[in-house]
Amino acid sequence: MELNFPIVQVLNEDGTVVQPEYRERITKPLTMTMYRHLIRTRTFDRKCVSLQRQGRIGTYVPYEGQEACQVGSALALNDGDWMFPTYRDHGAMMTFGRPLTTTLLYWKGRTEGCVPPEGKKIVPPSVPIATQLPQAAGAACAEKWKGTNNAVLVYFGDGATSEGDFHEGLNFASVFDAPVVFFNQNNQYAISVPITRQMKTKTIAQKALAYDIPGIRIDGNDVFAVYFHTAEALERARNGGGPTLIEAVTWRYGAHTTSDDPSRYRDQEESKKRRETTDPIKRVERLMQREGWWDEEWAKQVQAEVDAEIEQAVTEMERYPKADATDMFDFVFAQPTWTIAEQKEAYLQWKRGMAT
Ligand SMILES: Cc1ncc(C[n+]2csc(CCOP(=O)(O)OP(=O)(O)O)c2C)c(N)n1
Ligand SMILES: [Mg+2]
DSSP states (O other), X not given: OGGGSOXXXXXXXXXXXXXXXXXXXXXXXXXXHHHHHHHHHHHHHHHHHHHHHTTSSOSOOOOTTOHHHHHHHHTTOOTTOEEEOBTTTHHHHHHHTOOHHHHHHHHTTOGGGGOOOTTOEEOOOBOSTTTHHHHHHHHHHHHXXXXXXXXXXXXXXXXXXXXXXXXXXXXXXXXXXXXXXXXXXXXXXXXXXXGGGTOSSSOSGGGGGGGTSOEEEEETTOHXXXXXXXXXXXXXXXXXXXXXXXXXXXXXXXXXXXXXXXXXXXXXXXXXXXXXXXXXXXXXXXXXXXXXXXXXXXXXHHHHHHHHHHHHHHHHHHTSOOOOTTHHHHTSSSSOOHHHHHHHHHHHHHHHHHXX
């Protein structure tokens, strides 16, 4: 079965374009845009890990290693499209237009971090696994029935495929030919659980067969494969062709979250080896060198601009006070349920006790 879903690349690890039909479309300006976004997302991610270590933001979910998945797919969207991210997809959100300060405020626990940017349909990240899939299918149906040209892109991990919501979302979208692209980032782990413990199938893409929708397995560290295949799937969705399941095979270099220690469940050598061989940024650099597009001064300038933008966002985030823990009770529903009201009261009592 795996043979039917080989991993598709456009750019291989050496930075060589291996699919001639895309050759003409890989221009210098497009490559420079990709590179800038990859550097911006990686630098931001590293900065966030360091801010967490210094106690300036709360728990953080790093995505280093998965930048090509997030940048390539987000750049394939039109402005009017929807994005349904998970807690790991702030690289995709910032590429689609979410301000960096918003992302920082989210990880500081402030409610401002859940407010979508004006004019962009970026849903707050789903922390409960896979709940966003049926929601995305529903949003896509709504766009279709309203007769718009907007499509939906929904992210989820390999672990999410074990949830009922995964199957419900795909089935619903398939039955109604909803204009939605299901974008799976297969980083091969659900916290400490490897994919072999998560499913018996060899691929995630093959699950598309059960819903009679197109499924494709791509190299998630190849920003061009991600970009072109997501764009094609979105285009098909807009033209009435229904949903697509994309499995982007990738790897997170670091921990599941800043509270996790991956050395307890996997060999750290593997991540080190992958950094050297399959890194999404290095292969774009190799392409640029090969084509004679690489300019050391320009790369330094990109890094300096990105650093300045991130520093500015950190300064803005730090103007906000620490989050008030009662926010978590006040912002679930417009009117709290009695259970939430009771929990809030219990929390306030505990806090008063701590103060005396
Ligand atoms: C419904 C639900 N069950 C369990 C959890 C706890 N949990 C948080 S992250 C995670 C693993 C998810 O793995 P995957 O879907 O592969 O995404 P990744 O974290 O690798 O991006 C689990 C089980 C949760 N957040 N929601
Ligand atoms: Mg995973």
